Amino acid sequence: MQQDWEERYREQLEKEFGSPLGVELRLLIAESAATLREFSPRLGFNYSVLIRDLQRIDRDAPVKWFHVERILRAARLPADSERWREIHMFWYTSGERRKRNPPAPKQPVSVAL
16 A cells, blocks of 8 residues: 555656656655645754755755755654665766756746736
């Protein structure tokens, strides 16, 4: 049952978010809390900071490792686990993904008179 839920949720996240790092972090959070708002007190900072960090991660925007590490620690993921190493690898390679998939140029906003 748990594995089925995990697979379906992973598929949903992969469709919505392009970053493997963002997908893994959201899965990890979902395993330990029902909502992001419920998870954020474990981090010791405001919910909006968690949202901002996840949005940057979802875009593969540069984030320092400690932003990711504090999520892993709050989810109580052991630092010597395979999953920790996999998430670190996703963080480390996010710059390469950013180079391969640059963000689309912003379209000018037109104002109709």
